[in-house]
Every structure is written in structure tokens, then in C-alpha cells.
Amino acid sequence: MEIDEIKEIDKTVKSWLRESRDNVLRKIDTRLTVNTKTSRKDLVTNIDKQNEQFLVSKIRDFDPESRILGEEGFGDKVVSTEGQVWIVDPIDGTMNFVKQRNHFAIMIALYVDGEGVLGYILDVIGNRLLSGGPALGVFDNGHPLAEVVDTPLSNGLIGLSGPLVLHNTFNMVDIAQKSLGMRIYGSAGIDIISVLRGELVGYISYLKPWDFGAGRILCDVAGLEMTTIDGKQLGVLSSEPVLLATRNAHRDILTIVSQ
Template identity: 55%
Template sequence: MSDLNWQDLSAQVVALLQQSRQRVLTQMQRALTIDEKTSRKDLVTNVDKGNEQFLIQGIRQLDPQAQVLGEEGFGDHVTSTTGRLWIVDPIDGTMNFVKQRDNFAMMIGIYQDGVGQLGFIYDVMKDVLYRGGPQLGGVWANEMQLTAPADLALSDGLIGMSSPLVIHDVAHMQAIVHASAGMRIYGSAGIEMINVMVGKTLGYISHLKPWDFAAGQILLNTLGVQMSTIDGQPLDMLSSNLVLVATKQAQRDILQIEEDDVSL
């Protein structure tokens, strides 16, 4: 589909995600089937699985030539980013979904030959859909276009963190938190990235898989926010990464802590 109309495709993805949200809200009124994936803190529900199947079915209709990588395994066995690749997280923040019925997101990132084109993060319970990328020339929260967040230094803002990284002081996380204005933990990569996009936090660090960061990378990069590995290298789109999201100044501060091997 060399003649792909990205504006039209974005509108179609928005409609698909809105349909998916209504399905999720309906299913939330029923008893959930909850299973453990790797541990009692790594959950999957019937809603995760059903929502991924629904989204992938819709994607196949919109873009039948593309590959699809989904968290729950209903997509393709993807070994290359050549061509067009959709990366889907049907419920990001499943623990929040199960325990809080809040603070979870649906995410889709669309890449062409490894380059991000369109990203979508849907804050399901607040009904705010963040969409954008190079093909749209900006980022929107529903119909409001976002401006780039302030380029704050690490000491001037809050930073989102993954609690196990801080508890075990992986890659000097405690020193990074100490150097910041404070730590916040939301329990969902999508919600964390929304907070960075709107300027409530200046960064986020966590160990993430492709479906956790694919959409956010497109949206954040469009707003001038950096996303890299913890040592400043480009992310591998098909593997897990220790991911650093930060304003340019904060990224420099954090990379300096890593380089200096700082500890408390």
C-alpha cells in the first residue's frame, strides 16, 4: 500500500480504538477470568486476550499487508521491522485494570521500515485518546493539540519509575530519584508516558517490551522528548529494553549519573 493515506488511517484507528473501549467497558461489568503469566504480579485477563483479538482483526482489515506484533501472541511471529509493522498492547497496566479498574491504557504504534509513523495511547477510563506522529505533524489529546513539555533538568521535576528498579537500585535508580524533585509510580507505561507528554513528569524509567514503548516513542519523539536505553542507545524494537524517557536536559543529567557510576 504505497499510496497509504495516513490521515485516513489515523481516523480509522481512532474509530477502532473507540469501539474497543466500549467493548472493554462492557466486559468490566462482568466477572474477569484472571491468569498469571510469569508471576502473581504479571497478570493477563480474558479482556486482554479478547481485546487484542478484536484489535488485530480490525488492523487486518485496515492494512492486510502489514505485520502485527501483539503482547498476548495473537499477531504474527515478527523477526524483522522491514515493511509496515503494527505493535499492539490491548490492556497496558493489567494489574491496575484488575485491582483499580482505572489507570490503564490501550496502545498502538505503527512503524514503516523501523521508523515510527503514528502512535495512539488511549486512557480508557478518562476517555482521552492521545494520537499523533510525523504523519500528522503533531500530537493531540482528543481534539486538543499538545505543545512540547518544558525541557526541565532532572532536579526541577518529578520522574516516573518502576518500583522494582528503585527497590533493587538497578542502574543507580536511587541516585536518579534522589537527584530529581521526587518519584511517582503509576503502574502503566502508557499512563506514565501520558504524564510526560503533558508535562506532569519530566521522565520515566522502566524495563519495557516493544508493546509497552512502541506507541509512546512515536508520540514523545514528536513532542521533542527523548527515548533511549538507560545508556543513551537507540531502542531495539523487537526486544526488551531498560528504557529511559526524559526531556533533553533530564536525559543528559541521568546519563551523567550512569557514566559517573553514582550511588547513594
């Protein structure tokens, strides 16, 4: 894909995100229709569904030959990464959205033949957009992202999944204790933004493609490591425990996981 085409896509997606954010904020204080999916802690609202339908319609009009993987099922059944594949998470952190009206994100990613081209993570309430890709670099609200310091686990805060810590899965308690402290934000997008901005040295959680699709692109360009929990390559369409960290913290965490 040529750079001029990538720049045009980037400009277009940012306009979708601005409109999408405005749509969500207009409805955030209205009465929500809340349903459960796999459990009482796995929620979906009418706003999740409406926002995904909005974004899917924008992608369909702009790129009709592509396929779309959306969390709420308004896209396509995507079983391979051939061609152009968009990945959409209309509200990442729905529990936060419902209970706090804060700490949630909108995420969009574009892959071509399995290679990340563009990724976007928008902190809706904070109005902070992390965006970019291999051809453009990574930007924080339009400014080049500062270089991420390669901090070891012992010198930084770590974002962890609550259930993984509670059950001490993959030695999560030891990982938390070796860090300066753990944080649980309840939104993959918010955690990934925090790692990209150097506020966390890493993040570990069970993630699905719409949770990590955009972040995988941005973190790769920023020089961070995003792998499976045992350090293997993370497939674009995989659903499993994911480890994101600085290179030093990634190495530290893999040592603890393997014990």
C-alpha cells in the same frame, strides 16, 4: 506513505479505539478470568485477550499485507521491521485493571520499514487519547499537544519502575532523590502520557515493544528523548530498560546512571 493515506489510517484507528474502549468498559465490572504469565505479578485477563483479538481482526481487515506484534500473541511472529508492522497492547497496566479498574491504557503503533508513522495511547478511564506522528504532529484529545518544557531532573517529578528502585538498579535511588519526587503508576502508557503532558520530566522502566512502540513515535515528534538506559538508540523490537525524559533530564539521568 502519502499524507492523505496517513490521515485515513489515523481516522480509522481512532474509530477502532473508540469501539475498543466501549467494549472494555462494558465488561470492566464483570467477573474476570485472571491468569499469570511469567510471575504472579504478570497478569493476563480474558479482557486483554478479547481486546487484542478485536484489534488484530480490525487491522487484518484494513491492512491484510501487514504484520502485527501483539502482547498476547494473537498477531504474528515479528522478527524484523521490514514493511508495515503494527504493535498492539490491548491492556497496558493489567494489574491496575484487575485491582483498581483504573490507570490502564490501550496502545497501538504503526511502523513502516522501522520508521514510526502513527502512535496512539488511550487512557481508558480518563478518556484521554494521545495520538499522532511525524506527518501530523502530536494531539491530546484532538488538540495540538502543548510544547513540552525542557525541565531538568531537579525541577520535576520522575516516573520509575518499583522493582528498579527497590534493587537500586542503575542508581535509581539517586535518580529519585535528585528529582522532586518519584511516582509509580504501574502502566507505561499512563507514564508516557504524563511525560508528554509535562506532568513528569521522565520515566524509566524495563519495557517491551508493545509498552513503548506508540510512545516512541509520539515522544520523538514532541522533542523528548527515548533511549536505552545507557543512552543508546532504542530498537523497535528490543526488550530492555528504557529511559524517556526531557533533553535536560535525560542528560542529568545519564550522568547518574554512569556513576
